[in-house]
Amino acid sequence: MNDLLERLAAVNPVPECEKPSIEEVWRKVAELDARPRVARTRRRIGLSSRPVRALPVLAALAIPMIVVLVVAIPLLDARHTLIGPTAPGVSHARTSLDAAAQRVAAQQLAGRVGAVVAIDPRTGAIKAMYASSSPGPATQAEYPPGAAFEIVTAAAALDSGLYRPNTLIAGPSPLSVSGVPLQNEGNESFGRITLTKALTYSVNTVFAQVGQTIGRRRMARYMKRFGFYSAPQLGEPASKLPASGTRLGGKLVLPTSRLVDLGRLAIGEGELAVTPLQMAMVAAAVADGGKLIAPRLDSRATNQGRVVKPATARELEQMMSDVVAQGTGTPAGVAGVRIAGKTGTAPVGAPGSGQTDPWFIGFAPASHPTIAIAVALQGVHGGFGGTDAAPIAAKVIEALLR
């Protein structure tokens, strides 16, 4: 004879259920926020609506519950009143988030400080947005992106016609940039290498020179097109999101200012502070043939306009595919899928502390992208974008392509 529990499981009246819509939750939140607090408390305790005639029927069921209601609920409610919810705008949106990808992101970030943002580059729909620390850095905290930012530098370099993917540039190390020596990873010097190769192996000194060549105005123009220096909207009018860009003394400063170290900006350093969301937008714009669709948590897509020419986007896609196929981004590989990406390893903390913020941004499948992603980790000792952030991106991409 079956175990009783198994037999009981077999008569489950509702074996499974469809996911309901979240709209009702936001409607109730708005309604509660609109109601005066005293009235809310009375209603929740049930003082005003307890039906007298139903009492005998309920007595048998309700006695333990009365204890809960009289003791626990007012306590809980007092806490609500003390803490108080912030007054949010009302969202009537069905979430664009993918539960499986969120779960994978949570698993991957367990025990680390960091964030994952994944966007469908075709629609701007945010498929995953997970931050493992509080306050969550997915949209809020700003990190130096390191060499992941070289995608923006390369986009400006190619799109302006000043460079081709096969333009040769020398990459000595160290190289004096703004009077301060800049080193490549491992202080490795490169002879004349193509822009593609410099991106594949993340050669800092090449991109610092590229940045200086394309100049302040051009850099400012392309950064703005990618969404830097303006706050993302996400279709949430009540939410204020920080803009990404170079921050000096807490204030956003355009690269047109002489205060900005252009060479270091070009490699994602020099006080550049960006959100993972902004870097996901960079990957999404390249993935979508050079068009940026504003990221959204609901389904309304708004085209934010062309960032780079389709030809530039194609060239970047080739270069970024090399990064994952043979360069610093190989740990982002997913079996059977061509992935385009770029690693970043920004030094943080005291010089010589070995603390870095590892990054990976990219998109997949490279030829017809449906996912653009940014992964950022904070303060990893001896961390690298390739070894620390890229494998997380691979897992989330895998979950989203499944």
Add this chain to the structure above:
Amino acid sequence: MDDLDRRVRLEGLFSEHSAAVRAYARRRVAAEAADDVVSDVFVVAWRRLEKVPADALPWLLACAQRIIANQRRSTRRQAALFDRLSHERIGPPHAHADGAPALGEALAALSAGDREVLMLVAWEGLEPARAAAVLGCSRRAFAMRLHRARRRLAAAMARADPSRSDPMEALR
């Protein structure tokens, strides 16, 4: 936590767990009341988001449990509904083929506490540690409650249909 990050967290919780919370509610209240329970649960989750643990489902179900209890006593209409449902719902029609009436009746005859313990395991499919978290008791205490509930279910079945009784069942 910033408002947007809170929203993202709630949307994430909703997207991951709302189906399970809805199923939980529908196993205990009428379909039309269940969706109300679900939205109430997530309204509470929104207001207490900082308190929601990493393994959120037991917390959400505990919350649903309180909301259902609150609902049952707070309005006459729902009380009458529950009264009706508590007789109609347990022992669902599709189960009647295979000795299920005895099971359904036996389940209905149990105390609400015993019923909940059994349902959390058999219907919600929760492992003991998580079911214990829903009830806010220790794992050990839960194991004891489950053991006793199972024994009383077997006994109630034997009463409902003596021909099918199997005294050993209680021990399994």
